[in-house]
Amino acid sequence: MKTFRIGGVHPAENKLSAGSPIREAALPKQAIFSMFQHIGAPAKPVVKKGDVVKVGTLLGEAGGFVSAPIYSSVSGKVSKVDVALDASDTRRMAVYVDVEGDEWEESIDRTPDLVRLEDRPDLDAQTIVEKIKQAGIVGMGGATFPCHVKLCPPPGQKAECVIINAVECEPYLTSDHSLMLEKADEILVGVSLIMKAVSVDRAYIGIENNKPDAIKLMQEKAKAYPQIEIVPLKVQYPQGGEKQLIDAVIGRQVPAPPAIPISVGAVVQNVGTAFAIYEAVMKNKPLISRIITVTGKSVKNPSNLLARLGTPFSQLIEECGGLPADTGKIIGGGPMMGKALISLDIPMTKGSSGLLIMNEKEARRTAPEPCIRCAKCVSACPMGLEPYLLAKISSQYMWEEAEKEDIVSCIECGSCAFTCPSHRPLLDNIRLGKSTVMGIIRERAAKK
Amino acid sequence: MSNRLIVSLSPHVHSGDSIQKNMYGVCLALVPALVASLYFFGLGAAVVLLTSIVSCVFFEWAIAKFILRRERTTIMDGSAILTGILLGFNMPSNLPVWIIIIGALVAIGVGKMTFGGLGQNPFNPALVGRVFLLISFPAQMTTWPVSGSVEYLDAQTGATPLALMKWAIQSGDVSVLKDLPSSVDMLVGVHGGSLGEVSAILLLIGCLFMIVRKIITWHIPVSILGTVALLSGILHMANPVYADPISVLCSGGLMLGACFMATDYVTSPMVPKGQIIYGVAIGALTVVIRNWGAYPEGMSFAILIMNAFTPLINTYCKPRRFGEVIRKEAKK
Amino acid sequence: MNVILIAVIVLGVVGLVSAVVLFLASKKFAVWEDPRIQQVSEVLPQANCGGCGYPGCSGFASACVKAAESGSLSDLNCAPGGQAVMEQVAGILGLKASAAAPKVAVVRCQGTCDVRPHGVEFDGVHSCKIQNMTGMGETQCLYGCLGEGDCAAACLFGAIKVNPATRIAEVDESKCTGCGSCAKSCPRGIIELIPQGPKNRKVVVLCNNKDKGALATKECKVSCIGCGKCVKVCDKFEAITLGTNLAHIDPDKCKMCRKCEEACPRGAIKAFNFPPRKPKTETAPVASAAAPKAEAPVAKAPVASKPEAPVVKEAPAPVAPVVEKKVETPKDNETAV
Known part of the structure; x- marks a missing residue:
């Protein structure tokens, strides 16, 4: 069984919501659309207070090439354009929409019929990328990197294969898993679209083998697509990391920055992104909803919800049996890389793959003890670094x-x-060091 | 929700591993050898081990509390107990109690707490204690009771395999080696020596247990044992005055040192490449000291010497970075 | 005799060879250094605080000598040494020291626990920089003091400390040399270096909150809401400017009239080291007319306590009995929190 070659750990999986079908979440009373739902330049609001919007109406246009537009996921009236607490735990520009009814833009195809690539011979690579760009699709695994940027390789570099990340190595999260079980056909069409967009004829879908049902179903369905191969992978964290996944699937290692995956000929997209691409290109539906796993040991009813973007997290928790009394920490995303949230009023964004509720005992860190130099961090590091050393020199500001x-x-x-x-x-310390060193490098580059 | 929400940076989960788990894991791995030493040396073993453990823990507590004035002492993390067991394993079973207590004081006080306690010491504390005793009380430290002599102070003493090997080399008389116990006896531990030096096979079982439980990696023990086997094999073939590899591997503190002392987290290198360099160097030094040095046993000195080189090895041996192979290829 | 002779000869030869080697090495590897660097170094305080922007005092010394070639020391200043040291340095280099006003650090935040509740709990390394990476931190204010003491760790003179009761950094002006290490260490840029002022007096806006008024009010009881009242009362001197929802007093223009302190409805402006106001001169009508409700928050804030002597340090715990009453309120609140 394939996996990546350096380091890795195996956290307890705790996939509490595995196998539970996707449920559609109720519409919120007020939806808040942060203009910072992606990496890169923020979107610029194009609506003002009092404007009437429908599902699929543009709220914010892309603020640059590395940016993505933001669409309304509800219909109603814009109540204000102001700062709002978002998933980064800071206040940033957002559009507030008071929900009235559920009216959709007419251009969106809401029929459930599957549209295959063969049905749309008019699509060429450029059209697909343009549609993806217009739909505001970003990496749905959590990194939220604008999708169209990855599909436009820098000059001189050529993609050789597409790798679809269906690993979902984060404990607790099951949104990709449930998506594969219910939308396998759409995902495969989405993958074909990505292949066409970057004009390659090989695609791999990497799935960890703790999801045997998804592997089986996808293999079954992929028989119709000879160019797409399902690659079962050994369970190992962080296999969902872009670089680790490329290593695991095609055995190539992306060199240190500034090299990017395309340098080794790979284009990596999340399985959720593939589905969103299918909807954007074939159904003309911009990115307005996503699957989110609401889970936690004390949560009454852990589930996978199909929720509209902008829905406050508090409502999603209500859908799953309410906030447990012993809540100690609320995490947006998975437990390994997710962000602890300071409030439940925060709305979900394009990158919200999960909402994890931890009880107080789980949430609290154990007091640190002296480093015993056991080197377990060194053997766990998937990038071949020495974390004990990096943390030490960072805490002493030795940049x-x-x-x-x-x-x-x-x-x-x-x-x-x-x-x-x-x-x-x-x-904690390495992050401080990394962000400072990156700042120093940027400064140096700017001076030159 | 009665309390305030907790906010921290990721990761929000932990493997559940702890210092205690690792330290007590090593202690557990030492239990078979401990039982064997009680069986072979009886009361003497019990007295020596108990004194050593109790005084190590006591000194750790007392120094942390009264000299360093720490609020929290670290005696419960198991590292002092481990040092105590290892120190006891390095002593003959007829050692007077007062010498053991001095050894524990040097091991914990000088070897560990002077540098700031757990995680800060450059040398293995148990070895610091042992070498201090070996140099200060050479007579007491090198008269070993024969196996099966279960009395404490007036145990029957005899020559150890190591002493025989040394004598063979010094006299150039191969026939001396005939007095060596058989390979099976050596493996099981029916020969004289320090408490923990007797049963090679039980120490190996303990070592395997630690590797399976991922407390240690295979690199250090395998590289030490491999180097010693290889070098002594070559020497034995060149000149039969030098003992055969199996006797060399099973005698003295080699097994204990390779599996439990050299693998000490704090004083061994961090990266597999460095661990192998460290292991090979320890093995080579051991063979050199045993065959041509003044002392019959070279393991403790070899480990201490390499402990001193550990920071240097850490500086120069870096793990293979992700993507490094490709980076090098690209340069070419 | 023979033995002694051999020993002497051997040692002598060894010594001679070594001497030759040392001599050759010293010639071969000699690095010429301007002797003035050493001289300048000697008069510097040797605190190696880095406040000058150079790596330590020797770095600063070589920068001074280098600058001397261009004929001016105006860009260089040793804050801990002050004017006296700079004059000495200038003397060595045959130049004139430019007059630099001695500076002192102020922490522009009064968001103590009782006026700015800690809504969540940060569980991690005790470092402001790391807590700041979580986003908002423990309070609702994105601009306020995080209270983990990066500034205290950066200060080489023990002049800044986090008060455990208020969780706000406080400057001891008598120890502060104005080197600026703390200002550099603060991830939120709360600490500002301002001139010490005549008799150490100065008036400062003690807030860094750039949020809009309504939000700023919610976040902290003593925040600057950018209402502009202080700008209006200062129209004569134009010392106060309004940035992004935040007032700032230009210390060079400030005439220390303290009108803005009275005018601020939030108690965000504080005058340091002024003698206590006489009850007679207290501009009661102005205060009550401008904002009758304003007095309550001002009185509640512990910083409103006025030092009794003209030149007192910014004492964290005032001792005057009159003051004690005022401080009591927040203390009670704290235990309630």
Whole structure:
């Protein structure tokens, strides 16, 4: 069974909501659309207070090439354009829409019929990329990198294959799993669209073997697509990391930054992205909803919800049996890389793959003890770094040394802090070092 | 929700591993050898081990509390107990209690707490204690009771395999080696020596247990044992005055050192490549000291010497970075 | 005799060879250094605080010598040493020191626990920079003091400390040299270096909140809401400007009239080291007319406590009995929180 070659850990999977069917969440009373739902330039609001919007109406246009437009997922009236607390735990520009009814833009095809690639011979690579760009699709795995940017390789570099990330290596999360079980056909069409967009004839879908039902179903369905191969992978975190996935599936390692996956000929997209691409291109539906796993050991009814973007997290929890009394921490995303949220009023965004409720006992960190130099972090690091050293030099603000030790290669997967027997906050310090060193590098580049 | 929400940076889960689990795991791995030493040396073993453990834990507690004035002492993390067991394993079963207590004081006080306690010491504390005793009380430390002599102070003493090997080399008389116990006896531990030096096979079982439980990796023990086997094999073939590899591997503190002392987290290198360099160097030094040095046993010195080189090895041995192969190819 | 002779000869030869080697090495590897660098170094405080922007005092010394070639030391200033040291340096280099006003650090945040509740709990490394990476931090204010003490760790003079009761950093002006290490260490840029002022007096807006008024009010009881009242009362001197919803007093223009302090409805402006106001001169009609409700929050804030002597340090715990009453309120609140 394939997997990536360096490091890795195996956290308890806790996939509580596995196998539970996708449920559609109720419409919120008020939806809040952050203009910062992706990496890159923020979207610019194009509506003002009092404007009437429908499902699929443009709210914010892309603020640059590395950016994505934002569409309304509800119909109603814009109540204000103001700052709002978002999933980054800061207040940033957002559009508030008071929901009235559920009216959709007419251009959106709402029929459930499957449209195959053969049915649309008019689509060429450029049209597909343009449609993806217009639909505001970003990486749905959580990184939220604008999708069309990845589909436009820089000059001189050629994609050789498409790799679809259906690994879902984060514990607890099952949104991709449930999506594959219910929308396998659509996903495969989406994958074919991506292949066409970057004009390659090979695609791999990497699935960890803790989802045997999904592997079986996808293999069954993929028989009709000889160019798409389903690759079962050994369960290992962080296999869903772009670089780790490429290593696991095609055995090539992306060199240190500034190299990107395309440097080794791979285009990686999340399985949720593939589905969103299908909807955008074939159904003309911009990115207005996504599957989110609402889970946690104390949550009464862990489920996979199909929710409209902008729905406050508090409502999603209500749908799953309410906030447990012993809640200690609320995490947007998975437990390894997710972000702890400071409020439940935060609305879900394009990157919200999960909402994890932890009770207070789970939530609290154990007090750190001295480093015993056991080297478990070194063997766990999937990037071949020395986390104990990086954390130490970062906490002493030794930025030059940190740069020499390749701190910028860190992918912040958290394997080091997860495995540390002394419970040392390795990643906290490494993150500080990484962001500072990256700032220094940017400054240096700007001077030149 | 009665309390305030907790906010922290990811990751939000932990493997559940802890210092205690690792330390007590090593202690558990030492239990078979411990039982064997009680069986072979009886009361003496019990007295030596108990004194050593209790005084190590006591000194750790006392130094942390009264000299370093720490609020929280670390005696419960198991590292002092482990040092105690290892120190006891390095002593003959007829050692007077007061010498053991001095050894524990040096091991914990000088070897560990002077540097700031757990995780800070450059040398393995148990070995610091042992070498201090070996140099200060050479007579007491090198008169070993024969196996099966279960009395404490007035146990029957005899020559150990190591002493025989040394004598063979010094006299150039191969016939001396005939007095060595058989390979089976050596493996099981029916020969004289320090408490933990007797049963090679039980120590190996403990080592395997630690590797399976992922407390340690295979690199250090395998590289040490492999190097010693290879070098002593070559020497034995060149000149039969030098003992055969199996006797060399099973005698003295080699097994204990390779499996439990050299693998000490704090004082061994971090990266597999470095661990192998460290292991090979320890193996080579051991063979050199055993065959041509003044002392019959070279393991503790070899480990201490390499402990001193550990920071250097850590500086120069870096793990293979992700994508490094390709980076090198691209340069070409 | 023979033995002694051999020993002497051997040692002598070894010594001679070593001497030759040392001599050759010193010639071969000699690096010429301007002797003035050493001289300048000697008069510097040797705190190696880095406040000058150079790596330590020797770095600063070589920068001074280099600058001397261009004929001016105006860009360089040793904050801990102050004017006296700079004059000495200038003397060595045969130049004139430019007059630089001694500066002192102020923490522009008064968001103590009782006026700015800690809504969530941060569980991680005690470092402001790391807490700041979580986004908002423990309070609702994105601009306020995080209270983990990066500034205290950066200060080499023990002049800034986080008060455990208020969880706000406080500057001890008598120790502060104005080197600026703390300002650099603060991830939120709360600490500002301002001139010490005549008799150490100065008036400062103690807030860094750039949110709009309504939001700022919600976030903290003593936040600057950008209402502009202070700008209006200062129309004569034009010392106060309004940035992004945040007032700022230009210390060079400020005439220390303290009108803005009275005018601020939020108690966000504070005058340092002024003698206590006499009850007679207290502009009661102005205060009550401008904002009758404003007095309550001002009184509640512990920083409203006025030092009794003209030149007092910014004492965290005032001792005057009159003041105690005022401080009591927040203390009670705290235990209730």
